[in-house]
Amino acid sequence: MAGPLSRVRVLDLTRVLAGPWSTQMLADLGADVIKVERPVLGDDTRHWGPPWIKDEAGGPTADSAYFSSTNRNKRSIAIDLSKADGQRLIRELAKGCDVLVENYKVGDLKRHGLSYEDLKAVNPALVYCSVTGYGQDGPCAEKPGYDFIFQGEGGLMSINGEKDGEPGGGPMKTSIAITDVLTGLNATIAILAALEHRRNTGEGQHIDVSLLDTIVHFGSNQIVSYFASGEVPKRWGNAHPNLTPYQSFRTSDGHLIVACGNDGQFVKLCAVLGQEHWARDPRFARMADRNINREPLIARLSAIFEQETTAFWLKALEHCDVPIGSINTYDKVFEHPQVVARELKVRQRHAAGGEVTTVRNPIRLSKTPIEYLRPPPLRAQHTQEVLAGVLGLSEQELRQLAAARVIEIATKDE
Structure with missing residues (x-):
């Protein structure tokens, strides 16, 4: 070799x-x-x-x-x-x-x-x-x-x-x-x-x-937070303890992952969804505020995403600089154009x-x-x-x- x-x-x-x-x-x-x-x-x-x-x-x-x-x-x-x-x-x-x-x-x-x-x-x-x-x-x-x-x-x-x-x-x-x-x-x-x-x-x-x-x-990322706060980390399912919205949502035919890592991405997401006022709402404007008020925000987002298919949302959000993705089974993974291009098989x-x-x-x-x-x-x-x-x-x-x-x-x- x-x-x-x-x-x-x-x-x-x-x-x-x-x-x-x-x-x-x-x-x-x-x-x-x-x-x-x-x-x-x-x-x-x-x-x-x-x-x-x-x-x-x-x-x-x-x-x-x-x-x-x-x-x-x-x-x-x-x-x-x-x-x-x-x-x-x-x-x-x-x-x-x-x-x-x-x-x-x-x-x-x-x-x-x-x-x-x-x-x-x-x-x-x-x-x-x-x-x-x-x-x-x-x-x-x-x-x-x-x-x-x-x-x-x-x-x-x-x-x-x-x-x-x-x-x-x-x-x-x-x-x-x-x-x-x-x-x-x-x-x-x-x-x-x-x-x-x-x-x-x-x-x-x-x-x-x-x-x-x-x-x-x-587990260091979670453990150091525990060392700093004294609060034992808990389960969040597909959500994130420090970022909102950063989770999966149900669509009319499956699921969509939306991962907003900063306030600018949230502003762009709101614009695509026609909900620009959410980005100005003091409950949601900053990441720390969104984490505190995640339940009402997630309820609003869920109601919108459930109205259309996963494919619709992937296309609608494709160019807004917000990380998004589908949840693929492994047969679909190897049909993904990037996986095919990278010759992962x-x-x-x-x-x-x-x-x-x-x-x-x-x-x-x-x-x-x-x-x-x-x-x-x-x-x-x-x-x-x-x-x-x-x-x-x-x-x-x-x-x-x-x-x-x-x-x-x-x-x-x-």
Whole structure:
């Protein structure tokens, strides 16, 4: 790969979402990411279906769409880390890698002789990133947890969802596993920073990134308001606690998002709606006044927007400099002219013979554009390629390891 990280090799001991999200980002940026999976079972998310990726005949493969969303541009090998020979292979691979990313429970890899201290002894320049639920220390460090748990414990669900007393009111998680995705991005940022430190000093380091830390930090905008005022943030549904009008409205056939971020935009909105006097009304003239008097203003706006279709309002408000938008289902997202123009859909030929479609990486680099060279791999697809090419193992050694069930070699290779 010729991307900006083309000289970086990553040993990926992660599974599910947060860790693989980070390593896919690194792979998209050109790093050689070697994904280590369990023999036979592989990454948990390979089995999180339906839907399944289709083979050449249009039937389902053994791999889920979930797994495929976060594992492209990687090479997959299968090694049993519970066996001494498997641990030896990981140590040998770590010698030749720049980065190792893992999301095992705290202490698990230490029992296998694969902790940061263990691998630092064989590769002092190794950047070793641990992604866990609660972090490497503290009273909860050894507890397991998934994204949903941290959306609750970290406060996000307390401010997400319809207002109490409204239909459907109450705490709500986000449909996307946002804690996992954000933790993966934080891990990527930390890895790039550690690589820069290593470039200057020659030394690696241990990175500690947790889901709980990430989701609490994500709430900073609301939390700092709480620190300043002492008032615990609450749920606002699709409204905004500091901006009015900044929410969705019902139209005659759907919904419309209107987002006025300042007084000038509100003046322009009122002009299009033929309600210029609202902008002069002392209850609504300034943002602070609109926030205090949001209920009568929202009632007036709602009565107007309900009279016409979403398409009517999108056209009517198109050129008034007020941010507006529709609420699209994902089929409509990929019909959006800007999404089409930006080519956000990526199609690749899958190793099983069919096609896998993923979403383009949002990073645009003018000199080293991201390439999509490897589709999400089959489990153990590259075991032979990596162990022979990186460690120099002979075909006989590979056969012996496979016979001892230390490694798995896929029957269908690239």
